[in-house]
Amino acid sequence: MAANFSSAENICEGENCQSITDVTYYVKERKKLCDDCASIKECIGKAKKGRPNLYCEKHDGEEIKLYCKTHGEGVCQLCAMIDHQSCGRQDIKGAIEDSRAELNILKRTANNKLKLCRVYGDQIHQCRKDTDTHLQALKDEVDSVINEAIQTDKDKEKEDAAKINYEIDEKNQKLHEDIQKINEQIRKNDGEKEKRLELNRTNAEIRRKPIDNIQHCLQMDIKKIAEEKDFKIGELENAWQDDTRTTEDTVQILDTVLEHDQNVVKDGHRVKTSVSDELKKPLHEGDAKQITGAISVVRFVKGAGKEKYDGRMYGYDGEWKLFDTINVKDKITYPTIIGCINEGNVIITDRVLGSVHTYMLDMNTKDSKRVITGSGASWVSISCALLNDDKVVCGKCSRGRLGHDLAGYISVYDRQWKHINDVTIPKNTTCDDTGVDVAVDQDGMIIAAEWDQSNIFIINPADGKIMNVITCKDNISVHGVLSSGHIVALPYPPDYRVFIIDRQGAQKEILHSGFILNTCIDPMTDDLYVVTSDHEYKTCVIDQVMSGGDMKKRRVASFPLSTELDSLEEREGHFISSRVLMTSSGKLIVSDGDNILVFKNRFTF
Numbered sequence: 001m002a003a004n005f006s007s008a009e010n011i012c013e014g015e016n017c018q019s020i021t022d023v024t025y026y027v028k029e030r031k032k033l034c035d036d037c038a039s040i041k042e043c044i045g046k047a048k049k050g051r052p053n054l055y056c057e058k059h060d061g062e063e064i065k066l067y068c069k070t071h072g073e074g075v076c077q078l079c080a081m082i083d084h085q086s087c088g089r090q091d092i093k094g095a096i097e098d099s100r101a102e103l104n105i106l107k108r109t110a111n112n113k114l115k116l117c118r119v120y121g122d123q124i125h126q127c128r129k130d131t132d133t134h135l136q137a138l139k140d141e142v143d144s145v146i147n148e149a150i151q152t153d154k155d156k157e158k159e160d161a162a163k164i165n166y167e168i169d170e171k172n173q174k175l176h177e178d179i180q181k182i183n184e185q186i187r188k189n190d191g192e193k194e195k196r197l198e199l200n201r202t203n204a205e206i207r208r209k210p211i212d213n214i215q216h217c218l219q220m221d222i223k224k225i226a227e228e229k230d231f232k233i234g235e236l237e238n239a240w241q242d243d244t245r246t247t248e249d250t251v252q253i254l255d256t257v258l259e260h261d262q263n264v265v266k267d268g269h270r271v272k273t274s275v276s277d278e279l280k281k282p283l284h285e286g287d288a289k290q291i292t293g294a295i296s297v298v299r300f301v302k303g304a305g306k307e308k309y310d311g312r313m314y315g316y317d318g319e320w321k322l323f324d325t326i327n328v329k330d331k332i333t334y335p336t337i338i339g340c341i342n343e344g345n346v347i348i349t350d351r352v353l354g355s356v357h358t359y360m361l362d363m364n365t366k367d368s369k370r371v372i373t374g375s376g377a378s379w380v381s382i383s384c385a386l387l388n389d390d391k392v393v394c395g396k397c398s399r400g401r402l403g404h405d406l407a408g409y410i411s412v413y414d415r416q417w418k419h420i421n422d423v424t425i426p427k428n429t430t431c432d433d434t435g436v437d438v439a440v441d442q443d444g445m446i447i448a449a450e451w452d453q454s455n456i457f458i459i460n461p462a463d464g465k466i467m468n469v470i471t472c473k474d475n476i477s478v479h480g481v482l483s484s485g486h487i488v489a490l491p492y493p494p495d496y497r498v499f500i501i502d503r504q505g506a507q508k509e510i511l512h513s514g515f516i517l518n519t520c521i522d523p524m525t526d527d528l529y530v531v532t533s534d535h536e537y538k539t540c541v542i543d544q545v546m547s548g549g550d551m552k553k554r555r556v557a558s559f560p561l562s563t564e565l566d567s568l569e570e571r572e573g574h575f576i577s578s579r580v581l582m583t584s585s586g587k588l589i590v591s592d593g594d595n596i597l598v599f600k601n602r603f604t605f
Helices: 035-040 077-082 092-173 179-259 261-279 286-296 568-577
Strands: 003-005 023-026 031-034 054-056 062-068 073-076 089-091 299-301 312-314 319-327 335-342 345-350 358-362 368-372 380-386 392-398 410-413 419-423 434-440 446-450 453-459 466-481 487-491 497-501 507-511 518-521 528-533 539-547 550-560 587-591 595-602
Touching: 031 035, 054 073, 054 261, 062 077, 062 092, 073 077, 073 261, 089 092, 092 179, 092 261, 092 286, 092 299, 179 261, 179 286, 179 312, 319 550, 335 587, 335 595, 345 380, 434 466, 446 466, 466 497, 466 507, 466 518, 487 518, 528 568, 539 587, 550 587, 550 595
Parallel strands: 335 380, 380 434
Antiparallel strands: 003 054, 023 031, 054 062, 062 073, 062 089, 299 312, 319 595, 335 345, 345 358, 358 368, 380 392, 392 410, 392 434, 410 419, 434 446, 446 453, 453 466, 466 487, 487 497, 497 507, 518 528, 528 539, 539 550, 587 595
C-alpha cells in the first residue's frame, strides 16, 4: 500500500542505459525505463507519463487519492474499501498540506529555539567574561592592599635604619679628640650598629612573614573559587553544546521530511512526535545568571586598624570542612585552647595535673613551645588576648589562695613572654578556688570578670586602673567583645543562653535548644558561634547562632571528643575550659582533647 512517486527526471534506470527520451515508470519493476529497456525486460503495466502522482504497490499502480488518519498512510480506492473501511480518511492532497503545515510550524519552532541557543551561548560567554573580570578585580585589590602593607613596612625598615645610622654616626663624631679611643669606640659602635641593623632586618622579615602567608592564603582562596566557577561553567557549556547540536539535528530532520511529499506521508507522523518532545526540553538559561550572581557577591573583607591586610574572602554561605589536624601530643598531654595572639599563633594550656604549663602553637610550622611555666594547681592560664600595643594579657585561675583581691590573676606579657606586670581587681567570692576571664575591646581596654560573679571590670592596661564596672543581672563568664563594644558572656554555670551585654549592664539573650558550653566571636563580622554536646559530652557540636546582628542557626561542625577523656566530668570540663577560636582569615580552631582541629568555610555553588 505504500506509494511510489514517479520522478520528474526522465533518465532511464536500465542497466548500462542512460536514455533521456521516452522514459516511463514501471510499478512492478520499480524503475524508470526507456522503451528499448522495457521491451527487453518484457515490462507491462506502464504508469502514466508526465504525472508526479502517488501509486499503490499492492494494487498494481492504482493511484493513491486518500490518506488514512487511523494508520497514518496513503491508500488507493481499493485499499480504502477493503482494508480501511472503518478508518478515518482524508483527501491525500489535504493530508499532505495539513502535515506539511504542522511540520513547517515545528521547523519554525526549531529555528526559534536555535536562535535562543545562540543567545544563551552569548550569555554563557558573557558569564565567563564577567566572572573572570570580577575575580581579577578581587586579585588586584588583594595585591594592592598587601603590596601597600609591605611597602609601608619596608619604608619603616629604611626609616629605622636611617635613625640607627644617624645615632651611631653622631656618637662617632664626638670621639675625634682621642684617635685610639675613637677608633676603639667606633669599632664597638659599628659592631652595635650591625647587630641592630641585623635585628631590624630580622624583625622586619618576621613582621612581613604573616603578611606573605595571608596573601598566599587569600590568593589560594580566590584560585579555588575560580576553579569551582570554571568547573560549573564547563558543565553549562557542555549541556549548551549538546542542546545546540540536538536542535540543529532536529532542524535538519524537519528539512529532510519537508523536502518531498513522499517523506511527509511516510515519516511526518513519526517525526512530528519525536521532534515535539525534543523541542519541549528546557535550556536552563538561568544557570549562567546564578553563577554570575554567586561570584559577584564574593568580596574581600579587610582587617581593621594597622592590620588591614588581615582579611578574607567573604559574602558566601559555602560549606564548612575540616581543613587541618595538628597533633601536639609530643609536648602537651591534654591541649586546652585559651586564645590566640594573631592568625598564626594559638595559645594552649596543658590541663594535665601537675603540669599546667602554657604553650604557643605556630599554626604554620605546627611546632609548639612553652611560654609560661605552671606550678601545680596555681596560676593556670585560662584565657588570653592581644592588647593594642602588641602585649599579651592572660587571665588565670588558682586554688588555695585567700585574700580580698585577685592579685596575680591578670598578667601582662611582652611578645617574648617576659612578665611585665599584674593587674588587680576586687575579689567577690569567698571561695579560695577561682579564676578570671579576660578579653580586649576595640579601644584596647582589658575586659575582665571573676568566675561565677556578676561584675565586669573595664581596665586601662597602661596604668591598671579600673575605668568602669558593669553589674550584670546574672553571674557570668566573659568570652569576648563585639566591635560595638558589647560584651559576649555565658551564664555561670552555663545553660541554654548566650548574653550580649552593653556597657550599662543591659543584656540581650540568644537562646539555643542545646546546653551551651562555650562560645566565640568572629572578629571580622561579629558572627556568633556556640558549642553544645550530647548528654554524655562525647560529641562536640558547633553552631552559628548570629550573623550580622541577626539570629541565624546553622550547623558548622561536629566531631567526637578524645576517648582519653574517659570520665563525664573530664569531658564536660574540657568543653567549658577549651576555647573555640575564629581567626581573622575565617579559620575555626578547636581542640578535641588530643589534636588541634582547623575548619574552614569553602566556596560552593
